[in-house]
Amino acid sequence: MTLSEKELQHFKYPIAVPGIGIDMQDKLKNARVLVVGAGGLGSPVLQYLSASGVGVIGIADYGVINDEDMHRQPVYQMQDIRKHKAKMAASRLWAVNPYTKHYPMLVQAKPENIALLLPGFDLVIDCTQHQPTHLLLNDACVKHDLPLVIGEVHNWQAWYGGFNILLPDGSRSATYRCALPLTEEYRNFDAGALGATHGATGMHIVLEVIKYLIEVPGGLAGKLYGIDYLHNLTTVHELAVNAEVLENTRTAGILTADEYGLEIVPDVED
Template sequence: MTRDELQRYSRQIMLPQLGTTGQERIRSARVLVMGAGGLGSPVLLYLAAAGVGTLGIVDDDVVDATNLQRQVIHATSDIGRSKVTSAAEKVRALNPEVEVVEHHGRLTSANALEVLADYDLVVDGTDNFPTRYLVSDAAEILGMPCVWGAIFQFAGQVAVFDAAAGPTYRDVFPEPPAPGTVPSCAEGGVVGVLPGMVGTAMANEAIKVVTGIGRSLLGRLVVLDALDFSWREITVKPDPDREPVTELIDYDAWCGVPAAQAAHAAGGMISVGELSTLLADRAAGRTDFDLLDVREPGEHEIVSIDGARLVPLGRLVAGDVELDRNRDLIIHCRTDVRSRQARDLLVAAGHPSVRVVRGGVLAWVAEVEPWKATY
C-alpha cells in the first residue's frame, strides 16, 4: 500500500479485525451496485470512501426532483441527468482511486450474466421484483454473494444471500406478489432518512463479505422499523426442495408485468383530457358520476383533482366504504396502478360502471393543470 493509502484509510487499518490485510482486500474488491437511487446512494458513497477498488453502477433512470429527498448522491443541478453519470461523478470526486464502471440501461436476462461476471459481489438496491429475482438468479448461477436491501415508508430489510453457503432471495420469497398489490415508494411514500440507514447497513455487510471479517447477515434477515427505531432478526434457511437455478428466464412475465400492462391497455381506461371534459359536463349538469381518489391522505394534501372524493385503497380492500352501485365511478391514483386494483375490487363487488384515469394525477398535472405540484 502507498503512503497516501495508509494515511487515507488509517482509521480502518488500525482496527485489529481489519488491518492492512483487510484493507488490501477492500482495494482489490470488485463490487457491482444495482441502482443509484435511495439505497444505492449511501452504498456507493461509503464503499467508495472505504476504498473499494472497482465499483460498477447499474441504472436506467434519470434524476428527478422527487428523488432528492432521499437519493443523497444527486444534487439539484443533476435533475434530468442520468443517475449513473451523476453517481459516478460523485464517487470519483470522493475517491479518485476508485475505478468506476458505468452500466447505463436495464439489467436483463440477456446481459445479466455478462455484467455480473466481472464482479466479486453484487449489492442489490433495486425497487422492482423482476430485477430482484434476476439479480439473485444470476448471482446463484455465477456462484457469487448478494447483499440485498429494501425499503418502504418507515420499514427496511437487509440480508445477505449466497446459494453456495446459505439461502437466496428465492428461498425467502419463493413467489412474486401479484402485480399492483405492493405499492412502490412513489405510490406509498418513504421517509427520506430510511434509505440512508438501510443503505449504510448494506455497505457494512458488503465490507464484511469482501474482507471476511465479522458475522454477516447470511442466513439472517433484519427488519428495521424506523418509527420506533427497532431492529428485529428473522432466521432464514435454504429451501431443501427448491431446484437450483441453472438459467435465466423472462422475469417480467414471471412476475406478471405483461399481464398488468395488458390490463392497463384494456377497456375501462379514460385519458385525463376525457376526464377534464367530463368534469366540465358534470359542473354544467350534463352528466353525473363519482370521481374517487384512492391514494393516501398525505398524497391528497400535496396535489388533488378538484371534485374528487378521497377513498384510500385500503378502505376499499377492507370493505368499509359505502358506494352507490347505481352511479358511474371514475377512479384515479398517482399513476394508475392502485386505481386498476380498486376497479377490479369494485367490479367484483357488483359495480357495473368503473373506469380508471390513465396515468393518474401525474398525467393530470402534466397535461391539464401544470401549475400544480407533483411528487
C-alpha cells in the same frame, strides 16, 4: 495489489480501527462489487462503499435524476437533474475517493444482458427495490455462484439480507426465493419515502458488506434483518435453504422478462 503512500494517508483512520489494519484495507481495495440501482437506497450504499475503499464498483442504472428524489439521493447535486444516475454517481464518487475505479453502466438488468453484467465481480448488491429485478438477479447469482445482497425500504419499515453466500462447509446460504414469504411481511406500498430511512438502511448494508469482504465470520450469510425505524426495533431472521426452491431455480435457469414480470425499457442513448 498494495496500497500506495497516498492511499495509506487517505485511509489512515479506517486502518487504525482494531481488526482492520493495512491487510484488511488492502482486501477492500481488491474487492469488486456491482451495485444495481443508484437511487434512494443505491445512493448511500455507493457513497460509503466508495468512501471505504472498495477497489472496483460497477454502477448499473438506466434512469435519470429527478428533483423530487433528491431528498433521498444525496450523492447527486441539483445541477445533476435530468442527467443519468450511473454517470453522475461515478463522477461524484470519484470526487471524494479517486482511488476507487467507478464504472457506470447505463443499462437495465434484464435476461438478455445479465450474463454480461456479472462476470468479474465478487458480490452483487441489488438496490433497485424492484421485485422482478430481485428475482432476475437471484437466479443469475445462483447460476454464476455469486453472493447477493438485497434491501428494500418502505416508509418506516426496511429489510436487507445476504443470499447465496458461500459457507465454510462449501454449501451456500439461502437464496432470495427461499426468503420470499418473509420479505413479503415487510412490503408496504403506502405512498411516501423518507430519506433518512434509506440512508440508515444503506449504512447497515455497507457495514455488513465490508465485514463480508474482509472475511469477518457471520453477518450476512443466511440472515435477513428487518427494521422498524418508527419504534427502533430490529429483528434478525435466520434463513434456511429450501432445497426444492433451489433445485427449481437451478433447473429453470434465467427466465424470460415476461415470466419475471419485468417491463423492458429502451436502451439508453448516451
